[in-house]
Amino acid sequence: MKKHVEVAAAVLLRDGEQGREFLLAQRPEGKVYAGYWEFPGGKVEPGESLHEALVREIQEELGVTIDRAWPWLSCEYDYPHAIVHLKFFRAMSWHGEIAPLEHSGMTWLKIGGPTTVAPILPANGPILRALELPALYAITNAAENGVAAELARLQAALESGLRLIQIRDKTLPADDRLAFANAVMELTAEHPGTRVLVNDDASLAREVGAHGVHLSAGQLVQIEERPPFEFVAASCHNAAELAKAATLGLDFALLSPVLPTASHPGAPSLGWEEFARLTDRSPIPVFALGGMRPDMLDTALEHGAHGIALLRGWK
Secondary structure, X not given: OOEEEEEEXXXXXXXXXXXXXXXXXXXXXXOOOOOXXXXXXXXXXXXXXXXXXXXXXXXXXXXXXXXXXXXXXXXXXXXXXXXXXXXXXXXXXXXXXOOOOOOOEEEEEEOOOOOOOOOEOHHHHHHHHHHOOOOEEEEOOHHXXXXXXHHHHHHHHHHOOOOEEEEOOOOOOHHHHHHHHHHHHHHHOOOOOOEEEEEOOHHHHHHHOOOEEEEOHHHHHHOOOOOOOOEEEEEEOOHHHHHHHHHOXXXXXXXXXXXXXXXXXXOOOOOHHHHHHHHOOOOOOEEEEOOOOHHHHHHHHHOOOOXXXXXXOOO
């Protein structure tokens, strides 16, 4: 029987001249998978928490002390020598000078840019795609704000850096929703790197040339394979729905409601501790939805969220 190994890995992030960058390190001769590139980290020792193991391993491997690290994705990979469970943490703050003390090399790569090193450990590959997702997912609300006002809000947000959008507005008449979706696509075409997903309507997504679809929880539980789009996300409310999204290989999920919302006053909400528990083992990024405000992003990250999703609070 293969042994099971718990590993804590660090996704070290910094702002480079060309944008946000992440660090990869090369495994040295004499180790399993020598020459492969990976996110630095290592095995959790008996009595250690994942965070404690992360801090110790990065001190040993890179010579720096992490000041702050947010829990992020988890994945399990069946290597020939062991079944490895990896917990990835995102870190942007450390002190000391990074040096490859236990690796044969290291490199900083731009998020979304070309991967200039190879081979990369198989378990680390999905992390590269997840890194490209922004921390803010804006959901349109033209039905409440009016189409013209919503397009103006969207234009301002795009100019301020918004790059991930869900066209919701399912209550608009079909022709109005189509016209609105086309207008959204025209606006986003002026901002390279922006991704647009259409809620619950694959036909509309194809017609307007959207980058993907966002499945409702009801649609998620009914399907058995991932829809054929570049990006597919889903709304989730419990562990079973999150597990289904991961099994289908979706790009990300929303988990809600985290906090009480204006649209559903008095309805039960998860709270941050339950959100953290449900997302702790998720292999796909999860956005917090429900009662969110932009100033809650750090709180969301501390509890394992990839970011936050907003219907009313984005600008």
